[in-house]
Amino acid sequence: MKSHVFSNINDQENTLEPSFANCNDKSELKKFLSCPDDKDVIAFMINNKSEWAYQVFYKDNQFKFPDYINECIRWISE
Secondary structure (H helix, E strand, O other): OOOOOOOOOOOOOOOHHHHHHHOOOHHHHHHHOOOOOOOOHHHHHHHOHHHHHHHHHHOOOOOOOOHHHHHHHHHHHO
């Protein structure tokens, strides 16, 4: 069985939340997630992991996923 590790090459994006937010329009993401105006969208996502994931994965939207996630999906599909 083959194995492979996928990760973001940007060390500043050390979790899915900043990786996801930085490959999308943050103002659109903030609006979609109903993030309060006085909150940073990445901090909001980190503090609301299940909620933002549910909304992104189960509601219609056009958000992009980080390259390393797309690469992983392609690798699994092969």
